[in-house]
Amino acid sequence: MKIISVLLFSGLAVWPVAPIAAMELAADFHVPFTPENAIIGYFSPTKKPVLSIKSGATVRIDGGGGQRWGEGDPNAWLKENGVPVTIETCAALAETVRVLKETPRIEGITMGHLLVGPIYVEDAEPGDAIEIRILDVTPRIPYGTVGARPGTGALGDIVPRPYTKVIPLDLKRNAGTFDDGVEIPLGPFMGVMGTCPADSEGPNRKSGPPGPFGGNLDCKELVAGSTLFLPVFQKGALFYTGDSHAAQGDGEITVNAIETANTCILQFFLHKGMKLTAPRAETPTHYLTFGLDPDLDKAMHLAIMETLDFLKEKQGYDFFKAYTLASIGVDFRVTQVVDKTQGIHGMIPKKIFTKDSDHYWYRAR
Amino acid sequence: MPTPRFTGAFLTLAVWASGPLIELPAAVKPDYHLDIDPERMPAGYYSAETPPVLKIASGQTVEIDTLALMGLSDDNPEKFFTDNTISLDLPSVKKMISVKKALAGKGASSAPLAGPIYVEGAQPGDTLEVRIVDIKSYTPFGINVGNPGKGGIPDVIPRPYAKVMKFDLQKNTAKFSDTIDIPLRQFQGIMAVSPTKERGKLPSRPPYPDIGGNMDNKHLVKGTTLFLPVQIEGAGFYVADPHAAQGNGEVSQSAIESSNTVTLQFFVRKDLHLKGPRAETPTHYIAMGFDEDLDAAVHHAIVNTIELLKDVKGMNFFDALSLSSVGVDYEVTEVVDVTKGVHAMIPKSLFHDDKPAPYWYKE
Numbered sequence: 161m162k163i164i165s166v167l168l169f170s171g172l173a174v175w176p177v178a179p180i181a182a183m184e185l186a187a188d189f190h191v192p193f194t195p196e197n198a199i200i201g202y203f204s205p206t207k208k209p210v211l212s213i214k215s216g217a218t219v220r221i222d223g224g225g226g227q228r229w230g231e232g233d234p235n236a237w238l239k240e241n242g243v244p245v246t247i248e249t250c251a252a253l254a255e256t257v258r259v260l261k262e263t264p265r266i267e268g269i270t271m272g273h274l275l276v277g278p279i280y281v282e283d284a285e286p287g288d289a290i291e292i293r294i295l296d297v298t299p300r301i302p303y304g305t306v307g308a309r310p311g312t313g314a315l316g317d318i319v320p321r322p323y324t325k326v327i328p329l330d331l332k333r334n335a336g337t338f339d340d341g342v343e344i345p346l347g348p349f350m351g352v353m354g355t356c357p358a359d360s361e362g363p364n365r366k367s368g369p370p371g372p373f374g375g376n377l378d379c380k381e382l383v384a385g386s387t388l389f390l391p392v393f394q395k396g397a398l399f400y401t402g403d404s405h406a407a408q409g410d411g412e413i414t415v416n417a418i419e420t421a422n423t424c425i426l427q428f429f430l431h432k433g434m435k436l437t438a439p440r441a442e443t444p445t446h447y448l449t450f451g452l453d454p455d456l457d458k459a460m461h462l463a464i465m466e467t468l469d470f471l472k473e474k475q476g477y478d479f480f481k482a483y484t485l486a487s488i489g490v491d492f493r494v495t496q497v498v499d500k501t502q503g504i505h506g507m508i509p510k511k512i513f514t515k516d517s518d519h520y521w522y523r524a525r
Numbered sequence: 526m527p528t529p530r531f532t533g534a535f536l537t538l539a540v541w542a543s544g545p546l547i548e549l550p551a552a553v554k555p556d557y558h559l560d561i562d563p564e565r566m567p568a569g570y571y572s573a574e575t576p577p578v579l580k581i582a583s584g585q586t587v588e589i590d591t592l593a594l595m596g597l598s599d600d601n602p603e604k605f606f607t608d609n610t611i612s613l614d615l616p617s618v619k620k621m622i623s624v625k626k627a628l629a630g631k632g633a634s635s636a637p638l639a640g641p642i643y644v645e646g647a648q649p650g651d652t653l654e655v656r657i658v659d660i661k662s663y664t665p666f667g668i669n670v671g672n673p674g675k676g677g678i679p680d681v682i683p684r685p686y687a688k689v690m691k692f693d694l695q696k697n698t699a700k701f702s703d704t705i706d707i708p709l710r711q712f713q714g715i716m717a718v719s720p721t722k723e724r725g726k727l728p729s730r731p732p733y734p735d736i737g738g739n740m741d742n743k744h745l746v747k748g749t750t751l752f753l754p755v756q757i758e759g760a761g762f763y764v765a766d767p768h769a770a771q772g773n774g775e776v777s778q779s780a781i782e783s784s785n786t787v788t789l790q791f792f793v794r795k796d797l798h799l800k801g802p803r804a805e806t807p808t809h810y811i812a813m814g815f816d817e818d819l820d821a822a823v824h825h826a827i828v829n830t831i832e833l834l835k836d837v838k839g840m841n842f843f844d845a846l847s848l849s850s851v852g853v854d855y856e857v858t859e860v861v862d863v864t865k866g867v868h869a870m871i872p873k874s875l876f877h878d879d880k881p882a883p884y885w886y887k888e
Contacts (some may be wrong), residue, residue, distance in 0.1 A: 164828045306847040314827055314844065323843045327851075336851070339844065343877045380854075411855035411869075413827050418851050456819040460860050464677045464776050475704070480686045484669045487676075487777030488699075488770050489707045491743075494855040494867060497823050504857065506774075515704040 166426040185296050187220035187425050189213065190520075191276055193255040195262035198224065201272020202364045203375070205356050205394050209280035212396070215430035218295065221352070224256035224274040225421035228305045228324055238496045241326040243303050251345065252300035252421040266364055269328040273352050273367045273376065277400035279299040281428055284397035289434035290355065292388045293521060303328050304336060304406040304418035312499070313415040314497045328417050329406055336407055338416050344407045348422055349382045351403030358393035367402075369501035370452050374439045378417070378496040379505060380408045385522040386443045389410075399428070415498040439467055444522055447508040452501050456494075463492060467506040485512075494524040531880070555588035555788055557581065560640055561620065563627035566637045567590060570726040571736065573719045573757045577643035580759075583793040586658060589639050591713065591767040592621055593782040596668045596687050599629040609689045617784060631732040640763035641719055644791050647760035651798035653718055655751040655762070655887060657786040658712040665692045667699060667769045667783030677776035677860045678738060690781060692769065699770060699781055699870045709769045711785050712745045719752045719761025729765070731864035734815045734825065738763075741780070741859040742813070742868060743771045748886035749806045754799040762791065775859040807888050809835060810871040813863050819857070822867040826855060830869040838876065848875070 162334040183255030189211055191197055197210045215220065230236030234257060235246050249251050259274065281290055306322040310316060327336040329346065354375035357365040361373075370376045372485030374390045382388055392395075401424065441448035449470050451463025467490055471482035489512050510516065558729045561581055569574050575692075581587060602625040606613055613619070629639060632791045646652060668689050673682040690707070692700040698706040715740040719728050737753050745751060764787060771780030804811035812833045814826025827849055834845035852875050857865030 176759050184570055212720070212843060262551070269572075274553070299803070306851050308843065308846055308850075313850075314823060318828070319846070320842075325843070326846050338852070341838075341877065342848065342852075342875050344875060345846075362750065375703070405849050409849065409851055409853040409855065411823065411827075411853070412850055413823075413853075413855070414846055414850035416847070457860070457865075459775070460819060460857060461678055464774070465681070468678075479681075479683070480671070480688070480704070483671055483678075484686075484688045485677075485701060486772065487703065487775055487779065488669055488772055488781050489701070489705075490772040490774070490776075492772065492774035492776065492857040492860075494823060494857060497855075512705050512707055513702070514706050 185288070185425050186217040189217065189219045191219060191221045191279070193222040193224045193259060193276060194524040197257050198259040198263045198277050198279065199275045199400070200263055200265060200521045201269040201356065201417070202266070202366050203356050203400055204360070204364055204460050205398065206280060207336070208453060209278050209396065209398070210276065212280040213281060213428060214282050214453070215428065216471065217429045218425060219279060219402055220423060220425045222255070222300065222423045223276060223402055223421050223493045224252065224259050225419055226253055226301045226303065226305070227256050227260060228307070229499050236491070243326065245509070250301055254419060269364065269366060273398045273403045275367060275402035278356060278398035279398035280398060281430055282396070284392045285395060286393050287433065287435060288392045289431045290392060290397050290399065290508065291387055291429040291442065292385050292390065292432060293429070294321065294382060294386050294388070295425040295427055296384045297350065297422050298406070299329050299331065299406050299453055300423050301350055304420035306414065306416045306418055308416070309413040311467060314373045314411070314413040327418065338461050340379050344418065346407045347380060348406050350401045350515060351378045351382060351417065352421060353382065353388055353401045355392050356394040356398035357388045369499050370503060372438050373416045376499050377402060377439060377503065378412050378499060379441070379503070380410060381443055381448060382441060386441055389436060389440045391450070401426070411494045412496040412498055424464045442520070444520055446511055447510065449506040449508070450495070451504045453499055456497060456504065458500045459502050460492065463506050467508065470508065529791050532687040535802065544576055550845060556585040557587045559587055559589040559630070561590050561624050561626050563641070568631055569638070569729050569762055571620050571717055571719055571729060572726045572736065573722040573761065575641055577641050577761065578646065580643040580645060581791060582645050583791065584724060584879045586788060586790040586814070587642065588786060588788045590663060591639055591763055591783070592624055592637060592767055592784045592886060593667070593767050594621060594625050594637070595623065595779065595782045597625045602626060605621065611666055614665070621784065622712055637714070638763050638765040641761035642791070643759035643761065644758070644793055647755045649756055650760055650798060651755040651761060652725070652794040653753045653755050653760045653798050654792040654794050655716060655753065656790040657747055657749045657751070657787070658790050661694060661710065661786045662694060662711055663784035663786045666690065666779035667692065668782055670779050671777040676778035688785050695882070698718050707770050707781065709806060710743065710746050711767070711769050712743060712785055713764050713785065714741045714766030714768050714780065715739045715764060716745070716751055716753070717763045719753055719757050721756045728763060731862050732815050732866055733864070734801045736744055737778070737864050738812065739766060740776050740802065740866060741862060742770065742804070742866065744806060744811060744868070745804060749804055752797065752799055754794045754801065764789065774857045778861040801829065805884070807884055807886055808873055810873065812871065813858070814867045817864055819860060819865050819867065823855060824867070826867040826869050830871065831869065
């Protein structure tokens with residue numbers, strides 16, 4: 161009955177009948193989304209770690225999100241948008257409300273990404289790298305939102321007024337219902353995954369622009385089954401994550417993916433002495449390199465240089481061989497153009513390496 | 526190369542809505558073959574005043590040999606082949622050498638233009654639909670080059686270089702090294718319509734946001750359709766710059782440059798009015814943005830995506846914008862042709878209520 165009334169109400173939204181699937185993978189630790197575990201809008205080198213782990217540990221981290229109600233009443237907003245849950249019936253939303261209310265803020269940063277952390281990785285020192293295997297990412301709420309506002313995003317000069325769209329998520333079918341005729345395949349990922357930035361970035365580095373430490377990479381490839389490598393800048397690495405996305409296109413042009421609340425299971429490995437100048441990633445099918453800069457041309461330049469470094473390291477190539485291969489076999493894509501520091505990533509297909517055997521940890525299910 | 530497989534006796538052009546019904550035989554036999562004629566080859570520019578090399582009717586198909594002459598010197602074009610242990614007896618090699626010699630000193634580019642082709646009935650304001658029916662490698666080898674001051678990292682290149690790769694056309698791969706094979710996906714770097722007479726001679730190196738040109742878009746392979754806005758009577762279509770494979774970005778300034786034989790079918794579309802190039806593949810719609818600044822190129826590509834979604838799917842601005850953010854992928858086309866390119870890949874699979882899309886090509 162509830163479903164029918166929702167359909168009548170919203171006109172186009174098709175809500176999933178089944179409840180959101182609970183996480184069933186086991187993890188060594190669980191970090192719930194609480195005001196103590198959360199931090200909003202910045203990375204702090206001094207916040208007390210929510211957890212201290214050894215290399216190899218798996219951690220389930222709950223994220224928050226979905227709070228498009230702004231200053232208004234959450235339940236009224238949910239009802240108005242035909243979302244078939246309330247703050248009382250949806251734990252992730254209740255946690256989000258509580259975090260927004262109780263998490264301490266600092267002067268100048270009152271809003272921003274809902275982050276969780278830091279997680280302290282034992283023995284990690286500046287000059288090392290941590291490997292983050294993304295074992296699972298699953299939305300915790302039955303919807304996501306995408307919006308646009310004048311003055312932000314890639315078309316900030318054209319967008320005439322603020323706009324929000326609520327997208328029901330059907331996890332059984334792995335689809336977001338955009339409208340009657342359009343469905344978005346879901347690829348849940350965390351927009352923000354980062355080590356705590358170096359002191360040179362300032363004491364409370366805002367989480368908006370990504371950097372060498374990762375952070376708000378907004379890279380749609382970082383779904384379950386992918387691996388992210390990040391350089392360490394602080395003792396213990398101090399890993400943060402947040403900014404739950406259900407799906408996104410390369411570019412993230414309005415400044416929004418399908419913004420939702422995810423729970424993720426991550427496994428951390430410490431690599432002593434693995435020196436990285438920028439994040440790198442790996443999927444079952446590709447190696448990824450990143451170029452980050454406020455200017456997209458420069459981001460492209462950096463992404464090419466990172467790609468050459470990767471190919472030189474992997475294959476022992478000289479400059480020319482790496483450069484040639486980057487031109488004819490590597491795809492450069494726009495990661496995002498909306499986070500002040502923009503991103504380009506290189507997609508290096510594994511299949512071109514005919515003699516490599518596949519030891520990657522994840523197999524597509 | 527297998528011939529494109531057509532399903533059914535009729536193929537409809539319903540892709541851009543309200544298109545005419547077109548009847549095609551089970552396999553397309555080209556109506557014309559356009560050979561390389563060094564005497565009639567425009568030297569590196571597009572112009573409304575260049576006389577057509579061929580006149581065709583809408584619906585007709587033309588097979589065109591396009592040559593990549595990169596790496597060949599004017600005074601001794603044979604040297605390239607002997608240096609790289611490529612037989613001088615191959616008919617395609619003989620052709621390349623004779624054309625290079627004929628073009629020597631004429632200022633023609635290393636990828637000479639074929640065209641213009643006059644398509645009867647095409648008027649300014651119409652759209653030229655170009656179906657890429659087939660593209661085959663014309664030679665079993667290709668070359669990639671880079672030069673200081675050019676490409677995606679012009680400040681870093683220490684000296685000019687050239688790398689020659691041999692192809693396994695059975696496996697459709699290029700041998701990059703003992704441990705690396707590059708899958709071949711042949712396409713034409715250049716496809717353009719003539720500019721208006723007022724614009725004079727437009728150099729063929731950069732792509733243009735209206736007439737197309739050196740787009741270097743790796744998705745324009747066999748089975749793809751390119752739509753170009755007609756500027757002059759007869760359209761004046763050019764094709765050149767054959768590639769065997771390329772990554773998005775084309776960062777070294779070149780792809781695997783390699784001669785192709787391309788079969789194209791042309792339709793004059795009176796019902797379509799475009800401002801710039803668009804494309805369609807069996808799986809995606811493609812919108813494009815061009816600018817010397819990559820930030821501006823992304824901006825244009827997004828605006829053109831929204832226009833495309835409005836035209837093809839009847840979406841309003843906000844829905845098209847948010848769909849572009851959550852469901853459309855923006856890729857770097859190239860950053861090496863002075864004017865850079867970004868293209869949007871719009872998956873057809875997003876539109877689940879569509880009747881099975883009656884696209885002309887099936888994979």
